Structure formats: structure tokens, C-alpha cells
Amino acid sequence: MADLAVAVLIALGGLVIISAVALFLLKGVSGARRRRIAKRRARFVDFVGELIVRGDPGSRNFRRYAADAEFGSVVLEYMRMLQGEDRQRLLTAARDMGLVDRFLKGLKSKDRAQRVAAVEALGEVADPTTVTDLVFMLRDVVPEIRVQAAAALANIGDPQSVKSLLASMEHQDEWNAQRIADALFAFGREAVPEMSRYLQSTGKYRPLIARTLGLIGDIRAEGALVQALSSADVDLRMRAAAALGRAGTPRAVPSLLELLGDPQWEVRAQAATALGRRTDRQAIPWLRRALSDQSWWVRHNAAAALVEVPGGNEALRSSLDHPDPYARDAAAAVLLSSGVAGGAVEALRSDEATDRIAAEDLISSLVRAGKSEFFLVAGLNPAYVDALRVRA
Amino acid sequence: MNKPKILVVDDERAVAFLLTRSLESAGCEVTTVDDGLEAYDLALAQRFDVILIDHLLPGLLGQEVVQRWRQAGLKTPVIIVSGVSNEEDIVRSLESGASDYVRKPFSVREIIARVKVQIRDRPQGG
Numbered sequence: 178m179a180d181l182a183v184a185v186l187i188a189l190g191g192l193v194i195i196s197a198v199a200l201f202l203l204k205g206v207s208g209a210r211r212r213r214i215a216k217r218r219a220r221f222v223d224f225v226g227e228l229i230v231r232g233d234p235g236s237r238n239f240r241r242y243a244a245d246a247e248f249g250s251v252v253l254e255y256m257r258m259l260q261g262e263d264r265q266r267l268l269t270a271a272r273d274m275g276l277v278d279r280f281l282k283g284l285k286s287k288d289r290a291q292r293v294a295a296v297e298a299l300g301e302v303a304d305p306t307t308v309t310d311l312v313f314m315l316r317d318v319v320p321e322i323r324v325q326a327a328a329a330l331a332n333i334g335d336p337q338s339v340k341s342l343l344a345s346m347e348h349q350d351e352w353n354a355q356r357i358a359d360a361l362f363a364f365g366r367e368a369v370p371e372m373s374r375y376l377q378s379t380g381k382y383r384p385l386i387a388r389t390l391g392l393i394g395d396i397r398a399e400g401a402l403v404q405a406l407s408s409a410d411v412d413l414r415m416r417a418a419a420a421l422g423r424a425g426t427p428r429a430v431p432s433l434l435e436l437l438g439d440p441q442w443e444v445r446a447q448a449a450t451a452l453g454r455r456t457d458r459q460a461i462p463w464l465r466r467a468l469s470d471q472s473w474w475v476r477h478n479a480a481a482a483l484v485e486v487p488g489g490n491e492a493l494r495s496s497l498d499h500p501d502p503y504a505r506d507a508a509a510a511v512l513l514s515s516g517v518a519g520g521a522v523e524a525l526r527s528d529e530a531t532d533r534i535a536a537e538d539l540i541s542s543l544v545r546a547g548k549s550e551f552f553l554v555a556g557l558n559p560a561y562v563d564a565l566r567v568r569a
Numbered sequence: 570m571n572k573p574k575i576l577v578v579d580d581e582r583a584v585a586f587l588l589t590r591s592l593e594s595a596g597c598e599v600t601t602v603d604d605g606l607e608a609y610d611l612a613l614a615q616r617f618d619v620i621l622i623d624h625l626l627p628g629l630l631g632q633e634v635v636q637r638w639r640q641a642g643l644k645t646p647v648i649i650v651s652g653v654s655n656e657e658d659i660v661r662s663l664e665s666g667a668s669d670y671v672r673k674p675f676s677v678r679e680i681i682a683r684v685k686v687q688i689r690d691r692p693q694g695g
Contacts, residue, residue, distance in 0.1 A: 219582060226586040229677070230594055254583050261676035 187486055212248060215374040228270055229255065229263050243274040250546075252276060268304060271496075277304050282492045284310055292322050300329030308335050315345035323349065324356040331363035339364060339371040346382045354382050358389045366395050373401035384412040391420025403432045414444045422451030430457045442472035449475055451500045453482025453489075465492045468504035476503060480511035490517060497542040509546040518543055522555045541565040572598040573688050574615075578608040578622040578631070579650070584673075588621060588650075591677045592684065605629030609637055617645050619687045621680070624651030624662065632665040639666035646687035650675065 223244065242248040252271055256264060259481065271277055280302065282458050283295025296314055311333070314326035323345065330338045342361060347355045358511070359370045372386050376398075387405055390398040402424060405417035418436055421429045436448035449467055452460040464486070467479035480496075483489035496508035513520050517539070524536035540552060544566045552562050575592050580603040589599045596612040600617070602608045605626040612620060624631040631649050638647065646668040651658070654672040662670050669683055 192618055222583045226583065226590055229587060230590040251583065253585070254581075258584060258587070258673055258675070259677070260674040261678070263677050264674070 201567055217245070218247050218251060220552070221245075221248045222254075225251050225255050225267070229259070229267055232266055240274050243276045243279055249279065249298065253298060256301055258301075259264040268302065271302060272304065272306075277302060277307065280514050281307060281310055284314060289319050289322070290384050292317065292319065292514055293325060296322055296325040296329055300325060300332045303329075303332045303334075305333055305335055308333055308338050312338055312341040315341060318347075320353050321347070324353055324360075327357045327360035328363075334364060334367065336364070336367040336371070339368045342387070343371060343375045343380065346385075347380065354385055358385050361386070362389050362392055365393055366397075369393060369395040369397050373398045383408075384410065384416040387413060387416035387420050388411070391423045393458070394423040396424055396426050399426055399429055403407040403429055406432050406436055407513040411441045411444060414439065414441070415447045418444060418451050420451075422447075422454035425451065425455060427455065427457055430455055430460060434460060434463045437467050437475075442470070442475055445470060446472065446474040446478045449478035453478070453485035456486050458486060458488050460486055462490055465496060468496055468499065468507050471503045473503075473507075476507035477510070480507040481515070483508075484511055484515045484517070493517075494539055494542065497546050505546050509543055509548050512539070512543060513548060513551050518548070518551060519555065522552065522557065525557075535567060572596060573618040575599045575684065576608065576612055576615075576617040576620045576622075577601045578620065578626065579603060580606065580623065580627055584623065584630070584650070587677065589672065591681060593683045595606075595684075597684070605631070605634045609634050612638060612643060612645060613687055616690065617660050619684050620645055620647045621650055621684070622647060624649050624653055624658070632662045632667065635662070636665040646686065646691055648680075648683055650680070 194271075196522070199465050225248075232537045240408050252267065254269055254496055256271075259267060277299075280298045281289050283298070286292050286295070292314075296311070299311060308330065311326045311329050313324050315330075317323050317326065327342055327345070330342060339361065339562045341355055346357050349357060361372060369390065372390055375386050376390070377382055383405065387402060390402060399421065402421050405413050406421075408414055408417070412434070421433060425433070430452065433448045433452050437445055439445050439448065445467070449464060451463060461483065464479045464483050470479065472474050480493060483493045490512075493508045493512055496504055497512075499505050499508065521536040521539045524532045525540075527533050527536070540557075540562075543549075544552065544562055546564060549566065573596070574606065577585055577588045577592070577599055579588065579601070585601050585603065588608065589601050592599045599612045600611070600615075602611060603626075605622075605628055608620075608622065608626075609629075622631040622634060626634070631651070633648050638645070648669040648671055649662045649667045650671045650673065651662070652673040659670050668687055669682055671683060
């Protein structure tokens with residue numbers, strides 16, 4: 178029995194020693210490998226740096242190194258760092274060295290990770306000659322690759338690829354479609370004509386494109402956005418209305434005014450906000466009417482829009498006497514939150530009698546609308562606030 | 570005529586190499602370090618005409634090093650080179666005492682031009 182125990186102990190001890198030696202060797206090998214890679218990388222950093230400084234892409238060594246993944250990584254690091262002529266020179270060299278071809282070859286790999294790496298690399302290289310290959314990747318079975326391809330195309334910025342990006346959206350889920358819309362946003366103005374055409378199609382993601390057009394804010398989209406306001410698709414009407422707040426001109430105002438009568442409250446609310454952004458005085462009576470809308474959001478957005486429109490503050494002040502209590506409340510809430518009421522408190526100390534009287538009138542109306550607490554918090558004397566209520 | 574002496578402070582080997590070689594090609598004498606504290610001591614111990622410093626250095630941010638240099642009375646023009654390009658960061662860097670701010674990605678020609686401007690406009694006897 179004792180012999181067996183000793184044998185087991187010896188075996189365990191041996192195992193521990195063997196494991197320790199193996200671990201030590203593995204660590205040594207791994208460390209040596211890391212050092213080799215670091216040394217190789219340092220050499221590549223110097224080579225590519227010299228290439229950029231001296232503008233000499235003719236070295237044969239570079240062609241040999243192009244097959245090395247570490248070399249590709251160093252070239253990409255320099256590309257991220259550079260712009261202008263230096264970057265262009267490096268791009269030309271990367272082509273000459275066969276590095277771009279190596280990344281293109283990676284697109285055809287059966288290995289998903291290699292395809293992802295190749296698409297990412299091509300996105301950083303941003304070589305216009307790779308557009309067709311990247312467009313092809315918009316149909317890859319892996320969603321991540323499709324999204325990376327879209328981002329790569331945006332980096333290159335060739336407007337010819339916008340149509341392909343829009344077409345590829347049709348087969349994506351909402352998350353991916355949003356990422357592609359982000360890529361289209363990155364194109365900016367260049368993408369607007371094609372995106373406007375898409376808006377007039379039956380495309381599945383027209384609301385998303387309308388939103389993106391609004392973010393880009395180019396008035397060339399106005400016609401397509403106005404047309405989208407009469408769509409049967411509620412989401413599209415809503416997004417188009419919101420977009421016209423940023424990408425519209427005074428020409429969009431009549432259509433937005435009409436939209437204040439839309440059967441859907443979400444659409445009316447966005448139309449009100451967009452009218453505030455357009456700052457057109459003709460919207461004032463319409464927005465004032467919208468203060469009596471059955472939806473709280475529409476009332477609130479209409480009141481907020483009135484603050485933006487020149488002359489709108491007067492309409493809001495007069496709405497404090499509106500027969501509809503909801504309209505009064507919407508107007509009062511926005512006058513308080515937008516700083517107008519705070520300005521009136523300041524104006525009480527004005528040297529100008531007319532300013533003081535106007536301020537007292539406004540405060541009096543707001544007190545009557547049940548907002549006396551705001552003025553008490555602002556430091557006005559309670560007796561004075563009461564007096565204003567009595568005056569009212 | 571003496572070569573302008575430039576101190577490059579960057580922990581990224583590629584950036585440091587590119588700046589060093591480009592400035593050398595432009596006729597400058599370049600010293601490179603990759604650490605903010607080492608750069609702090611070196612700039613106080615030796616005379617440089619311009620300092621190029623990365624914003625994100627290990628241990629100490631570029632703008633913190635600049636701030637310490639200014640507190641120590643160093644008047645050498647300092648250009649911060651940074652991949653961070655938000656407005657607040659640029660303002661903070663300039664307020665810390667930096668003379669200029671270059672965003673990555675950059676153009677080598679532009680950096681050299683900016684260095685030359687600092688040498689040209691440098692206060693005499695600083």
C-alpha cells in the first residue's frame with residue numbers, strides 16, 4: 178500500500194515537472210515568436226517609412242514582403258496616419274507591390290475571418306479600383322461582411338456605388354439596413370441624387386433613406402421628400418416631414434402646412450417641428466391652430482415651433498388666453514421651458530417702462546394659466562405674483 | 570548655419586519614424602523619445618527649436634507634458650500631433666501652452682511647413 182502511494186507521488190511529481198518544463202518551453206517559444214514578429218514589424222515600419230519619405234516604390238523587397246500579413250498591417254497603419262500626396266503615393270506603391278491584389282484575393286476566401294479582414298483592409302486602403310469587388314461583397318452571406326463592404330465603399334466615396342448600396346438594402350434586416358444608411362450618410366452630398374430617386378421607388382427602406390437625406394440636409398432632396406409626404410406609408414410621411422425640417426426650403430412650407438391635417442398624430446407632430454425649422458411666418462396661424470390638436474405631442478411641437486418662427490412668441494403669448502385649456506397649457510409650458518418666461522423676469526428690472534409692462538403682462542398671463550410656481554422659484558415676491566394674478 | 574533641432578515624442582514607431590526621416594530630409598536634426606516623462610526631462614536639459622509631441626502618450630498626456638513645460642518656464646514652440654480631433658481637445662491643448670495642433674491623418678509636407686513656421690516665428694532668446 179505504502180509502495181503504491183510512493184509510486185503515485187513520484188508519478189504526480191514527474192507530471193508536475195514535465196508540465197512545468199513544457200510550460201517554460203511554450204512560453205519561451207511564444208516569446209521568441211513575438212520578438213521575431215516585433216523585429217519583422219520594426220523592419221517593415223522602417224521600409225515603408227523610407228518609401229513614403231523618399232517616394233521610391235521600386236524596391237524588389239517590397240514585392241516579396243507584400244505576401245506577409247505583418248507587412249500589410251504596417252502599410253495600413255501608415256495609411257491611417259497619412260493624407261494627401263503621401264497617402265496617394267503609398268496607395269500607388271501598395272498597388273505596385275501587389276498588396277491590393279492580396280486583399281482582393283482575401284475576398285474570395287472560404288474563411289469568413291479572412292474575408293472580414295480583407296474587406297476591412299480594402300476599406301482602409303480606399304482604392305477606387307476596388308469598387309466593383311466591394312460591391313460584389315454586398316451580397317456576401319455574412320451580414321458583418323456586407324456592412325463592412327458598405328463602410329469600405331463609403332470610405333472610397335465613388336458615387337457610382339450608391340445605387341448598388343441602395344439595392345443591397347432590400348435584402349437586409351433592419352439593423353444591417355441602418356448600417357448601410359450610415360454608410361450612405363458618410364457619402365454625404367454625393368449620394369443625394371440617387372437616394373432621392375430611391376425615395377420615389379417602392380423600396381422597402383424609404384423611411385430610413387428619407388431620414389438619412391434629412392441628416393445630410395441637401396436641398397436637392399426636397400422634391401422627392403415633398404412627394405413622399407403624400408405616400409400611404411405613415412412612417413415615410415413622418416420621416417419625410419422631419420427631413421424637410423433640415424433639407425427643405427420655403428417651397429416645402431405649403432406641403433408641411435397641409436400635413437398638419439394628417440390623420441396620424443406622428444406625422445402632424447413632425448410637420449410642426451419641421452415648420453419651426455423652416456422659420457416661415459405664414460406657418461404661425463397654422464401652428465397656433467395646432468395648439469388645440471388632440472395629441473399632446475402635436476400641441477407641444479407646435480408650441481416649440483412657434484418659438485422658432487419670427488413673430489411666433491407673440492402668437493404663443495396670445496395663446497395663453499386661448500379658450501382651449503390644452504392650447505393654453507402647451508403655450509405656457511413652452512414659454513417657460515424656452516427661456517421666454519425667464520427673460521420676462523429679467524425684464525422686470527429693465528430701465529424701459531415698456532419692457533417692464535410687457536414682462537408683467539406675460540407673467541400675469543402665465544400666472545393666470547397656473548404657472549405661478551415658476552416665478553416663485555425664480556425669486557419673485559409671492560405677494561407681487563398674487564398681485565399680478567389679481568391684476569389679470 | 571546650424572541645423573534646427575527638433576524633438577519628436579511619440580510612442581508609435583511608425584509615426585516617430587516617418588516624422589524623424591521627413592524632418593531629417595528637410596535638413597533638421599531630430600531626437601526621438603517615446604515617453605512623456607523622458608521628453609519632459611530632455612526638453613529641459615537640452616535646447617530644441619521645436620517639439621512635436623503625440624497627444625496620447627503612455628503615462629502622461631501630451632497636453633499635460635506641455636503644461637508642465639510651460640510651468641517650468643520652457644518657451645520652445647510645441648506642436649501637438651493627435652488622432653483625437655474634437656474641438657474641446659484642440660482648445661484644451663492650445664490652452665495648455667501648445668503653439669499648434671495637427672490632426673491625424675496628416676500630410677508630411679504640412680507638418681514640415683508648420684515646423685518651419687514655428688522656427689521662423691520663434692521668439693528670439695526663448
